[in-house]
Amino acid sequence: MDKSQNNRAWFLVLPVLVLVAFSAVIPLMTVVNYSVQDTFGNNAFFWAGLEWFEEIITSERIHAALGRQVLFTAIILAIQVPLGIFVALHMPKKGFWASLCLILMAMPLLIPFNVVGTIWQIFGRVDIGLLGRVLTALGFDYNYTSDWLDAWATVIVMDVWHWTSLVALLCYAGLQSIPEAYYQAAKIDQASRWAVFRHIELPKMRGVLLIAVLLRFMDSFMIYTEPFVVTGGGPGNATTFLSIDLVKMAIGQFDLGPAAAFSIIYFLVILLISWVFYTVMTNLDRETK
Amino acid sequence: MKRPGSAIVMTLYLLFLMVPVYWLVNMSLKTNAEITRTFTLWPQDLTFQNYVTILTDPSWYMGYVNSLTYVAMNTVISITVALPAAYAFSRYRFLGDKHLFFWLLTNRMAPPAVFALPFFQLYSSVGLFDTHIAVALAHCLFNVPLAVWILEGFMRGVPREIDETAYIDGYSFPRFFVRIFMPLIASGVGVAAFFCFMFSWVELLLSRTLTSVNAKPIAATMTRTVSASGLDWGVLAAAGVLTLIPGGLVIWFVRNYIAKGFALGRV
Incomplete structure (x- = not known):
């Protein structure tokens, strides 16, 4: 659609601008402020320059947390995206069953994050949880509070449980927009199931898939509550992801300077990667028009 | 099937x-x-004793009331400010529009953990700590950009000719917007409201940081009880079940639009 040039449109955007400035810009400036200053308490601050940034960039603790975070996000994307597509392809197209599937699949998305954690904490416990009990009965030495591999597996399965539906729902929306005629043409050409997927379904899902990957990347990169409730970042530091580490540093130890520097680097990393996604996305939008 | x-x-x-x-x-x-x-x-x-415990003890059930209060406030605020902005983005080109749009989106990308401490200080300094409105405003951080995105996607689908015809017929902008345009994007508004509800309802880190007693959300009440009484699993599970209900109810209303909404109106 052609848009007309009109700078008075700024007035319509103004309320959003004021609100977001209050709830984002002011707090962000506080963070920037802390990141370049040091304090001995009593609200007396003095200039520290880039000291905190150097400390964070060279800190092994942060490197380890970043490593875990990248690994976690990579695993999450590698599981949820293919699984989501797979589920979407098998969803009923319309009628009662379609509605039922939609509602049941959306359920996990509307559960408060810490309740998701609680559900899996209860579900996985060896003494009272169904999962823990069954795995133990099958002869596995499963215990997510003491074994790091079990803790990782639990957190990953929990996230798959929590968010795969989002990818599936998005792909489902993309698939719904494919006209029936495409499939009929494919049938006449005797296209294989794979060819239909590769040349009809996948291109139609490209746009929504990108949104799905963007959302899943952002949210898994800032995951906090769910693993915190289940494992508390442990055993040891095995599931201490970036946000958990940050909250520990800022609110637990009250190391304002390093925490602020950490925040800024953390935000910039997410911003950079998301910007790449966003650029690709808008370019795709333009191509298809 | x-x-x-x-x-x-x-x-x-x-x-x-x-x-x-x-x-x-x-x-x-x-x-x-x-x-x-x-x-x-x-x-x-x-x-049913676990449920009775929760529904008769104010320190428990007020958690639900608090959560629902700030979620409702947040939804109303987000939609109200997002509507005109989304209209501007979908209809006009203006100085810095693309950058502004991306900047809005960056707020959705900001890790709440980054904002927890500064929010605490900001709302304490303006005297809003432990009020519902503080949490509602804090959640605007990610809900307003989201609402703008979703609404813009839906508004793009409405042909421009409708606007122009209405102006020729002598409608003023506010009257056109409320009487003609809003009904056309009603499903979009519904979906955007649903998503604001959802993300405000599930968020815990910010709502916990910004409240202590009067506006404490149910989710935070749950975490406190785990550490205090240690093993009251039955009540904890019952509280969890009760948090599923509001979500289940709203899904029912938007079930036909939910997929389109997750695609931010861009299918």
Whole structure:
């Protein structure tokens, strides 16, 4: 659609601008402020320059947390995206069953994050949880509070449980927009199931898939509550992801300077990667028009 | 369902989704003695005592009232400010529009953990700490950009000619917007409201940081009880089950638009 040039449109955007400035810009400036200053308490601050940034960039603790975070996000994307597509392809197209599937699949998305954690904490416990009990009965030495591999597996399965539906729902929306005629043409050409997927379904899902990957990347990169409730970042530091580490540093130890520097680097990393996604996305939008 | 293979896949997937929920519900209907001493697939000694505990104790049920209060406030604020902005983005080109749009989106990308401490200080300094409006405003951080995105997607689908015809017919902008345009994007508004509700409802880190007593959300009440009484699993499970209900209700209303909404109106 052609848009007309009109700078008075700024007035319509103004309320959003004021609100977001209050709830984002002011707090962000506080963070920037802390990141370049040091304090001995009593609200007396003095200039520290880039000291905190150097400390964070060279800190092994942060490197380890970043490593875990990248690994976690990579695993999450590698599981949820293919699984989501797979589920979407098998969803009923319309009628009662379609509605039922939609509602049941959306359920996990509307559960408060810490309740998701609680559900899996209860579900996985060896003494009272169904999962823990069954795995133990099958002869596995499963215990997510003491074994790091079990803790990782639990957190990953929990996230798959929590968010795969989002990818599936998005792909489902993309698939719904494919006209029936495409499939009929494919049938006449005797296209294989794979060819239909590769040349009809996948291109139609490209746009929504990108949104799905963007959302899943952002949210898994800032995951906090769910693993915190289940494992508390442990055993040891095995599931201490970036946000958990940050909250520990800022609110637990009250190391304002390093925490602020950490925040800024953390935000910039997410911003950079998301910007790449966003650029690709808008370019795709333009191509298809 | 046409293909039996699909039915099997979907059944397995839905089972995977529902089994942990079943276990939660199962536990909420048991006594603590049954939970810790025996292992049963359904309650042998069916009890609603856990629910009674929650629904009769103000320190518990006020958590739900608080959560629903700030969620409702947040939804209203987000939609109200997002509507005109989304209209501007969908209809006009103006100085810096693309950058502004991306900047809005960056707020959705900001890790709440980054904002927890500065929010605490900001709202304390303006005297809003531990009020519902503080949490509602804080959640605007990610809900307003989201609402703008979704609404813009829906508004793009409305042809421009409708606007122009209305102006020629002598409608003023506010009257056109409320009388003609809003009904056309009603489903978009519904979906945007649903998403604001959802993300405000599930968020815990910020709402916990910004409240202590008067506006404490149910989710935070739950975490405190775990650490304090240690093993009251039945009540914890019952509280969890009760948090599923508002979500379940709103899904029902938007079930036909939910997929389009997740695509931010861009399908």
